[in-house]
Structures are given as structure tokens and as C-alpha cells.
Amino acid sequence: MTASSTIDARFQCTFPGFSLDVDITLPGTGISALFGHSGCGKTTLLRCMAGLQSAPGSMTVLGEPWQTETFVRPVHKRPLAYVFQETHLFPHLNVRRNLEFGYRRIPAGDRQIGFDEAVRWLGLESHLDRMPVGLSGGERQRVAIARALLTSPRLLLMDEPLSALDLNSKQEILPYLERLHDTLAIPIIYVSHSTEEVARLADHIVMLEEGRVVAQGPLRETLAGIDNPFRVQDDAGALLEGQIIELDDHWHLALFRFEGGQLWLRCEHRVKPGDRVRVRVLARDVSLALSENSDQSIQNLVPAVIDQIDPDIAPGISLVRLLAGPTPILSRLTSRAVAQLGLEPGMNVWLQIKSVAVIG
Ligand SMILES: Nc1ncnc2c1ncn2[C@@H]1O[C@H](COP(=O)(O)OP(=O)(O)OP(=O)(O)O)[C@@H](O)[C@H]1O
Numbered sequence: 001m002t003a004s005s006t007i008d009a010r011f012q013c014t015f016p017g018f019s020l021d022v023d024i025t026l027p028g029t030g031i032s033a034l035f036g037h038s039g040c041g042k043t044t045l046l047r048c049m050a051g052l053q054s055a056p057g058s059m060t061v062l063g064e065p066w067q068t069e070t071f072v073r074p075v076h077k078r079p080l081a082y083v084f085q086e087t088h089l090f091p092h093l094n095v096r097r098n099l100e101f102g103y104r105r106i107p108a109g110d111r112q113i114g115f116d117e118a119v120r121w122l123g124l125e126s127h128l129d130r131m132p133v134g135l136s137g138g139e140r141q142r143v144a145i146a147r148a149l150l151t152s153p154r155l156l157l158m159d160e161p162l163s164a165l166d167l168n169s170k171q172e173i174l175p176y177l178e179r180l181h182d183t184l185a186i187p188i189i190y191v192s193h194s195t196e197e198v199a200r201l202a203d204h205i206v207m208l209e210e211g212r213v214v215a216q217g218p219l220r221e222t223l224a225g226i227d228n229p230f231r232v233q234d235d236a237g238a239l240l241e242g243q244i245i246e247l248d249d250h251w252h253l254a255l256f257r258f259e260g261g262q263l264w265l266r267c268e269h270r271v272k273p274g275d276r277v278r279v280r281v282l283a284r285d286v287s288l289a290l291s292e293n294s295d296q297s298i299q300n301l302v303p304a305v306i307d308q309i310d311p312d313i314a315p316g317i318s319l320v321r322l323l324a325g326p327t328p329i330l331s332r333l334t335s336r337a338v339a340q341l342g343l344e345p346g347m348n349v350w351l352q353i354k355s356v357a358v359i360g
Helices: 042-050 095-104 115-121 137-149 167-183 195-201 219-223 335-341
Strands: 006-015 018-027 031-035 057-061 064-067 080-083 155-159 188-192 204-209 212-218 237-248 253-258 261-266 276-282 286-289 300-314 317-324 327-334 348-353
Touching: 006 042, 018 042, 018 204, 018 212, 031 042, 031 195, 042 057, 042 080, 042 155, 042 188, 080 137, 095 115, 095 137, 115 137, 115 167, 137 155, 137 167, 167 195, 188 195, 195 219, 195 276, 204 219, 212 219, 219 237, 219 327, 237 261, 253 276, 261 300, 286 327, 286 335, 300 327, 300 335, 317 335, 317 348, 327 335
Parallel strands: 031 188, 031 204, 080 155, 155 188
Antiparallel strands: 006 018, 006 057, 057 064, 204 212, 237 253, 237 276, 237 327, 253 261, 286 348, 300 317, 300 348, 317 327
16 A cells, blocks of 8 residues: 555544554545444544544545644645534535535535435435434434535545444444445545444454554454454454355345355345345354264354464463465364364364354
């Protein structure tokens, strides 16, 4: 990655009882997640990047300096848009007028995104004459995102945009965000503490703990890193990307192929052959066998090679990183099982995958 194709940010910021000290490089396309527990500094970092929080450091966006040691570009001169948890729509303006507010701020010659285009991307065609008070939380957030896009930003910052929504509204809005991810050339920095959202949307991840970066990199490799600081969590696991190749309607199953193997998935989402999907395989749902044993209830057996073993992520618990073809997968086992099976890096084994969820 060259500096003209990346977002580089380095900040130090101190509050009583908290300090942020980060140095990150993000790709200039796709969605980068800032991820970590509450209070780790995600919002503070985003605010430093926007220029809303003054802090010593530097920030360069796609080759353009926004902050250096000697110069700070004021917030209103940065071509960025910020979407918050709360939508801040104008209550006295209908959806169309709310959207036009963003659009009209930009001179016609500088507009990169058309009004109708943003309306279509966020599925707002039939809502233009409605007032914010009558919209659901998910609809309001879609208007806020469209309004942000209509300012034609070079960088879109989103701070927990789904966290004020109930589960149904979240599920309703996620496909729109996925569509943005597929169509937008604008890089998005997305703050979240939800593993599901991050696994579903992001390409790149920065993991923060107490104001420090504890891991950063492409999502798939970082989530499946054996030294990933979140590996001890119950929802630690790997992310697979691939394609649905066959449906078994009778048993409500779909056959999913990824680089390195294939798995039968429960069809909770509507999928059809040819769909590209992401699938999360939790480390706790993966066990290992030394031979292919057909006399058992587990349908998903995938050959793999042991890459690394961390023998002690918690008392008596080991984490094993495996490669199915080039795809990393994690398995959480008791350390006794690791010893009894004589597991070692380089060994060929069979992954027994109990349960797999399609996440988008
Ligand atoms: N303006 C401020 N003055 C003093 N302390 C602050 C200020 N802003 C943030 N903090 C403190 O900095 C720490 C990090 O806060 P921040 O909001 O960045 O965390 P976060 O990871 O975004 O958390 P959450 O997920 O709960 O939103 C917290 O301890 C917070 O209390």
C-alpha cells in the first residue's frame, strides 16, 4: 500500500484516567472496523481523525495531509461525513428536504454521488415525503447515511450506527450497508463492538484495548490469528468467504464452498446457488479428529493441517490454528485432548465443525 492509497493516522490524546496512543494504516477502500470493548477509545480515535478532538499527531487521507506536526486542517474543510448512533435529522423537514440539506451544501461540480443514486442505494424511494417522526429507527438511520453520502465525502466515518436500533431494525439495515460496501468507492471507518457486524461488513480491522492498538490487519487473517487478543472470548473464531453451490430444500441446508473445503450450512437466511456469503466458524464449534470417521452425527468434516498451537489460552484450554487449504480456522480444545491426540504443528487432521452460521 502506498501513502496515496491509504489512510494513515497517528494520535496521542490524554484525558484524566485514559490515554490514547495509536499509529494505524488503513486501506483507502472498503470498510475498516475500529473494534474493542466499551471505553477502549474507539470514538476518541474517530473524533481525532475527524478533527473534532484536538490531539497531537498526524492524519493523511489518500495522500492528502489533514494534520501534520505544524498544520491542522479545520473540521469544516475536511471532505468527510460522520454518521452517529443518533441520526440528528431535522424534525421539521421531510426526508427529501433532509437529504437536500446535505446535497445542496456541495457545489454542483464537486458532487460525486447523485441524489437519486443515494436514494436508491438506501431504499428511500417511497419515503421521500415522510417526516422523520413517522420513520422507524432503521429508516431514520438510512436517511442519515444517505444524507452523509450526498455531501460527496472522501471519507465516511460511522460511529456505532446500529447500536441504537433493535435487533429487527439492525437486520433490516445490514443489507443496505453491505450494498454500500459493494458499490461505494469511498473508504468507510466503522466503529463497533459487535463481532457480528464487524465479521459481516469489514475488510480490515483495528483492535483496541485501553487506548492502544493490540492487533490490526485484513479481517480474515486478524480474526484467525492465534495471538489475537480476543481469542479467549466465547465468540472467537474464523471467517470464511465463499459461495453457495447447492441447496437441499428438504433438510433446509445449503452447500457452501470456500477456498479449502466445503460445508453444509443451515439456511437461516435466504440464499441461492451462486450467492457469495461470509460464514463464521466459532473456535468452540470446531473439534479435531485424526481420521475421517463417518459413524457420527457431524456432517461437516474438512481436512486441514495444524499450523500453530497455543497450549494455554485459559487454564486447561488450548487454541489450535489450522489451515484448510489457504484458509485459517481456529479450534478451541481442552489441553488434555491436545495431549491425548498428540497434536502438533504440521499434522494432518480432520476438522469436525458442529455448527456454522451464515452472516451475510
Ligand atoms: N472529552 C472527554 N473528557 C474526558 N474523558 C473522556 C472524554 N472523551 C472520552 N473520555 C474517556 O476516554 C475513554 C475512551 O472513551 P471512548 O468514548 O473513546 O471509548 P469507546 O471505545 O468509544 O467506548 P464506547 O464503545 O462505550 O462508546 C473513556 O474512559 C472515556 O470516559
